[in-house]
Amino acid sequence: MTTMTDASVREFKMPDVGEGLTEAEILKWYVQPGDTVTDGQVVCEVETAKAAVELPIPYDGVVRALHFDEGTTVDVGTPIIAIDVSGGSAPAAEEPAAPAPAVEEPAEEAPQGRQPVLVGYGVAASSTKRRPRKTAPAAQEPAAAAVQAELNGHGHAPAPPADRPRPLAKPPVRKLAKDLGVDLTTVVPTGPDGIITREDVHKAATPQQAPAPEAAPTAPVTQPAPAPAAPAASSDTARETRIPVKGVRKATAAAMVGSAFTAPHVTEFVTVDVTRTMKLVEELKQDKEFAGRRVNPLLLIAKALLLAIRRNPDINASWDEAAQEIVVKHYVNLGIAAATPRGLIVPNIKDAHAKTLPELADALSDLVATAREGKTSPAAMQGGTVTITNVGVFGVDTGTPILNPGESAILAVGAIKLQPWVHKGKVKPRQVTTLALSFDHRLVDGELGSKVLADVAAILEQPKRLMTWA
16 A cells, blocks of 8 residues: 555545534445546445435545445544545556555645535534544455454455455445355345345355354364354344444434433324315326326325414424523424335425425425435435324324424324214214324423314314415
């Protein structure tokens, strides 16, 4: 490795892609040493505690080195890639640089007036506090691979990654393979597009570890501690799977614990006949103004909640502990809880209170599509004031939702089912659902919470109020 002291080399540091984040995991590199890059080109994808985000490079030049492998968690402020901005090409035989020397030497600043920027965030001007590095430098991996090869009975270290194609596998699968001592280049993939799955790794682990019990009685060589450890690992992994808590899941867990033990929660319930709302949904689908737009019950429920907030504005507030004040918001950033492969996220629709019904439909569609693709930006998940969580899509009748930190209310929508209901003095089959409103009892009393929930229910029972109350 060549040290990065050349004046033509720029070190791009891991930026703070969200407020207060301290680390991010490198999910995928889009460039390799020797590649030419341009200002604004995306060079890698990283996962933070809030979302998966693509990082653009702020330089024109040639990639000199990648300091970390995919799947590595890196502290904010640490150089992750070196760019030669002189226009020359990187040496052909140069290997990716180990992170330690690059971290110890001061990286050059970006050109004057420029800051490495990502979705509205730049690297903080002040120094970043670093936590102890969680992963070994890339330069140590060949030695670790050799030791692992001995434990697996191969007798020699595998070839360096540069000498053979890199197997396709997601970071959690690579972690599982590393824990089980499985060489991914020997695994037969069964996933789409040749991606290695967890099941593939478990299958590959079984034949590697099977000979260990047979070797135990034959010779004293099998007596050292590492030999019997392999069957134990195999037995445990066959019955249990350990999933590292990081990224979105880690942030969600911390936020929910903090919210549950900070804000005194109260939850109220109401069961409502939404037959007329369901009919309105079908009518709107045929309306020319909604052609090409996604219309569903959640759209009308969101509009009903926004109207209820307009009639009861004090519900849209937050608690300022430091100042001991209640902060009433005169805008509504409506959060929509979305389940994604990386965990539960709650992006919000900015200024939802000012949107018409067609505009709200477009915003909901964009929000859901972006979340499913894993492209939700950190900015989209900040500044929420009130949230809706639709547990009904899972067939659940209702629940007691936990507030998002900093918000005063969250509405849970249950499954809409055909049930016997007293309508105009007779028992008839009607479309019925249960709503649950959780609120922070420090700033929302029972009267205010009940009024908001009753207003939402009244609108869904008689959706013509969408027009009269608007």
